[in-house]
Amino acid sequence: MRHKVIVYTICIFFIITLQSTVLDYIRVLNVKPNLLLVFVVAVAFLQGNVEGAVVGFFAGLSQDIVSGKLIGFYALLGLYLGLAVGSVNKRLYRDNLLIIVFFTFVSTILYEAVVYFLNSFNSIINGQGYFLYAVRGVILPEAVYNSVISVFIFIIVRKFSIKFEKLDKASRKY
Amino acid sequence: MSRLSKNRIFLLILITLLIFVFIVATSSRDSKLNWINNILSVPLSPIQKFFTFAGQKIDEALSFFRDIEAVKQENEELRLKVHNLEQENRELIGYREKIKELREALKLKDIFEDYEIIGANIISRDAGNWSNIFRIDVGNKDGIDVDFPVITSSKGLVGRIMITDITSSKVITIIEENSSVAGWIARTGGHVVVRGDMALKEEGLCRMDYIPVDVEVEVGDIVETSGLGGIYPKGIIIGKVVQINKTSNELDRYAIIEPAADFKRLEEVFVLKNKVNVGRSGSVEE
Numbered sequence: 001m002r003h004k005v006i007v008y009t010i011c012i013f014f015i016i017t018l019q020s021t022v023l024d025y026i027r028v029l030n031v032k033p034n035l036l037l038v039f040v041v042a043v044a045f046l047q048g049n050v051e052g053a054v055v056g057f058f059a060g061l062s063q064d065i066v067s068g069k070l071i072g073f074y075a076l077l078g079l080y081l082g083l084a085v086g087s088v089n090k091r092l093y094r095d096n097l098l099i100i101v102f103f104t105f106v107s108t109i110l111y112e113a114v115v116y117f118l119n120s121f122n123s124i125i126n127g128q129g130y131f132l133y134a135v136r137g138v139i140l141p142e143a144v145y146n147s148v149i150s151v152f153i154f155i156i157v158r159k160f161s162i163k164f165e166k167l168d169k170a171s172r173k174y
Numbered sequence: 175m176s177r178l179s180k181n182r183i184f185l186l187i188l189i190t191l192l193i194f195v196f197i198v199a200t201s202s203r204d205s206k207l208n209w210i211n212n213i214l215s216v217p218l219s220p221i222q223k224f225f226t227f228a229g230q231k232i233d234e235a236l237s238f239f240r241d242i243e244a245v246k247q248e249n250e251e252l253r254l255k256v257h258n259l260e261q262e263n264r265e266l267i268g269y270r271e272k273i274k275e276l277r278e279a280l281k282l283k284d285i286f287e288d289y290e291i292i293g294a295n296i297i298s299r300d301a302g303n304w305s306n307i308f309r310i311d312v313g314n315k316d317g318i319d320v321d322f323p324v325i326t327s328s329k330g331l332v333g334r335i336m337i338t339d340i341t342s343s344k345v346i347t348i349i350e351e352n353s354s355v356a357g358w359i360a361r362t363g364g365h366v367v368v369r370g371d372m373a374l375k376e377e378g379l380c381r382m383d384y385i386p387v388d389v390e391v392e393v394g395d396i397v398e399t400s401g402l403g404g405i406y407p408k409g410i411i412i413g414k415v416v417q418i419n420k421t422s423n424e425l426d427r428y429a430i431i432e433p434a435a436d437f438k439r440l441e442e443v444f445v446l447k448n449k450v451n452v453g454r455s456g457s458v459e460e
Contacts, residue, residue, distance in 0.1 A: 017218065020298035020309075021225035025233050030376055031303050065214040066222075067300045067307045067344065069336070072197035076190065083186070112303075119304055120351060120372055130373045137376055138303045 003167055007160055008043070008055055015039055016062040031138055033145040035153070036063060037111060040082050041104050042150065042157040047164075049086025056082030073118070081111055095158075097151055104150035108143040211339045215309075219342045222298040223311060230441065260394070267361070289407070289446040292316060296441055297342060306347045306375065306437055312445060313341045323406045323446045330434025331355065331399060331410045332443050347437055348412065349380045357382060357412055358400035364389030365400055368412050368431055378437050382415070382429040391418055391429055407446070 015035045023032045036059045044052025060078025064071045085107055116134045117124065124131075200210070237243060294310040312318050324332040324345050333347040348355055350370045357368040364386045371381045385391055395415045401408030413433035420427045 013218075016301060017221055017225055019301045021222050022229040024299045025229050034302060036301070062214055063301045065211050066218070066298060066309065067302070067305070069305070069307070069346075070197050071200040071210060072193045076193045076197070079189070079193075115302070115304060133373050137373075142303055 004051075004164060008058070011039065012036070012055070012059050012062055015059075016066055019063075020066050028145065029141045031141040031145060033149045034108070034112075034142060035149065036060075036078075037081070037108060038104055038146050038150045038153045039157070040078055041085050041107050042100065042154045044082040044084075044086035045100060045103060045154075046157055046161045047086070049083050052082030052086030053079050054082070056080070077111065077114065081107060097154065100150055100154045101147045105143050105147045108146045109139055112139045112142060211337065215339045215342055219297055219309070219311065219339075222309070223295070226295075226297050226299075264361075264396075288449055290449055292318070292445045292447055294443055294445055296443065306350055307336065308345055308347075308440075309342050310345055310443060310445070311342055313339050313343050315340055317447060318343050318445055321405050322448075323410065324443050325410055325446060326435045326440065326443060328434065329411055331406065331412045332435045332437075332440070334405055335445065345443070348433060349375050349378060349437060351375065355406060355412060356400045356402035357397045358408075359385075359389060359391060360396045360398050361392075362390050362395070364391075365402070366397065368397060374430060378433065379416070380413070380431050380433060382431050385427055385429065391415060393418065397431055 019032075019035050023035070026032065040052065040056040040059050043055045056078030057075050058078075060074035060076065061071070063074040063078075068074055085103065113135075116131070116139070120134075237246075292312055294312040296308050297311045298309045300307050310324075318335060318338050320335055320338060322335045324334060326332055331348055333345050333350070333353070336344040336346040338344075346353060348368065348370060351372050352370065354367050354369045357366045358364070359366060365384075366382050366386075367384045368380055368382050371379075374380055382397060393415055397412045397415065399406040399408060399410045399412060411434045413431040413435075415429045416432045417430040418427065419429065
């Protein structure tokens with residue numbers, strides 16, 4: 001338990017720092033990947049819905065603090081993202097990389113669509129929502145970008161996951 | 175088992191409601207809960223500063239070796255030339271405009287005399303792809319407060335302070351959706367509203383609405399802040415008109431503005447701190 005808290009804290013801290021600083025220099029088509037989202041999906045996928053929700057909440061909270069308009073907005077979304085991904089994963093074979101790529105792709109699209117709707121609620125009501133533009137300009141490129149990166153993050157998170165399992169077993173002996 | 179999942183759903187609803195309450199509680203500008211920001215932002219800002227600095231240096235080093243460098247330089251020269259020509263052009267437009275401009279310049283000087291100009295570096299950019307909020311390295315301890323205007327070194331409008339922590343503050347830019355600035359067309363004189371727009375934001379542009387019917391607008395016109403609205407002082411350059419969209423209805427026309435500030439390449443900004451009346455409250459926005 002303690003190991004998990006420490007590892008997740010360091011991971012979130014590291015990712016949010018990267019996300020808000022150097023990642024800006026590797027924009028492709030004016031879009032950068034959302035490492036936090038990929039991380040939350042990977043954790044939820046491997047560790048289940050409770051851990052997914054908790055990690056999602058704190059990842060979202062850190063994004064809120066670093067660059068959000070409201071505190072709690074991304075935290076709430078992250079919580080539901082982790083919960084949803086963690087709840088679906090039970091019936092799937094967890095070691096397949098293709099599944100995580102697909103999962104990241106779909107969840108990025110859903111997640112960013114929700115963010116778009118909540119963010120631009122005002123303009124949509126006024127008839128100035130550019131949903132197609134948002135899909136083409138931001139959501140799809142980001143989904144592709146995230147899917148590629150998910151492979152690497154998934155491999156790292158899986159290593160942690162195996163370590164956690166070993167530590168769990170070791171502590172259960174006593 | 176079913177009791178367990180029921181409990182879980184109850185817990186989930188409870189947490190969701192709590193977060194909602196929290197969002198509402200922190201959404202007001204003078205919220206008591208804003209100290210939460212400090213928990214993460216104070217330890218994070220020096221680290222972010224380092225990463226941004228390193229990124230900038232690497233970026234600079236890389237771009238030095240690229241062939242683009244020469245093109246860039248040429249572009250810069252041409253831009254300077256265009257800028258000079260434009261200035262010349264503007265000077266030649268007419269005596270009346272000249273007087274007006276001089277008057278504006280005088281006022282501008284007066285306005286900036288009322289403000290203390292505080293330099294700041296950008297330490298982190300937006301974590302997502304949707305907005306253009308960035309963080310600068312001055313905060314409460316430097317006397318920065320919410321709604322202070324932020325400009326570039328060439329007096330182009332960037333935005334305003336959204337929230338401050340001890341050592342850093344968030345800046346919300348003028349190209350952000352839902353943000354609006356009261357503008358003034360410098361050449362012909364006419365009050366307009368410059369707003370952020372979802373589709374234009376990605377290219378770093380914004381749109382100009384509510385152009386009065388009797389006011390003539392041309393591509394290349396400079397738009398300044400009008401001083402209405404209470405946040406931005408009069409005479410800061412917002413940008414210039416790059417395109418005018420005429421619809422069948424004259425009232426519906428709008429123009430696309432290229433802001434004077436280049437938001438993608440921004441590295442340092444200046445915050446205007448009002449010397450006269452600092453504890454201003456209840457100013458109108460949007």
